[in-house]
Amino acid sequence: RPNMRFVPIKSGENQGFLMLHRARGLLVRQRTMTACAIRAHFAEFGIIVGQGRQRVDGLVDVLDDEELTLPAHARIALAVLVNQLKELDRQVEAIERELAQIQRVNPMAKLLSSIPGIGPITATALAATVPDATIFRSGREFAAWLGLTPKQNSTGGKDRFGRITKQGDSYLRHLLVI
Structure with a gap:
């Protein structure tokens, strides 16, 4: 097929960068789960705070308070x-420091991070995932490859755009959009 685009082969170094990104994503998810568990356990005893990491850090300070009446097992x-x-x-x-070091080297x-809104994490993920951007016209x-364009159902000169397809690389899309 003449129009078929082939996936470029990633180097071992790029695969290592992406492995760092995947490990960071896993740790961030675990951190979120742990913070939610701390909030939920404090809520069991009537100590309720809103969502967000900063508020959970406040709960950590409350745990050290001796005047707080919590059972020993709960503590x-x-x-x-x-x-x-x-x-x-x-x-x-530690992983974010390593990614920042990779971005500087x-x-x-480094070129991607000069774009406003692109930091070291997104820049290293893009550089590792798409080693040769010339494959895109x-x-x-x-x-569209990332999954950031609407689905097209156009005919007869009438453009009909649907929802965003979300069929591309979900990790890169997450870094770019969120």
Whole structure:
């Protein structure tokens, strides 16, 4: 087929970059789950705060308060979760520092990070996923590959656009949109 586009082969180095991104994503999800668990357990005892990491950090400070009447077993369980949250924070920060170092060294990632709104994490993910951007004829073709364009059902000179297809790389789309 003459119009068929083939997937470029990624180098071992690019696969390693993407592995760092996948590990970071997993740790961020685990950190979110742990923070939600801490909020939920405090809510069991009537200590309710809104969503968000900053508010969970406030709960961590409340746990150290001796005037708080929590059962000993609850304190132990919450202390374990707080320690896990701190460890996950440390691990995510270590991976983000490594990605920032990669971004400073990799010429493609450095060029991509000069675009407003593209930081070291997105730049390294784009550089590792798409090593050769010349395979795309236009920016719209690249956006379609990512899954950021609406589905077209056009006929007879009438353009009909549907919803965003979401068929591309979900991780890159997440970094670019959210």
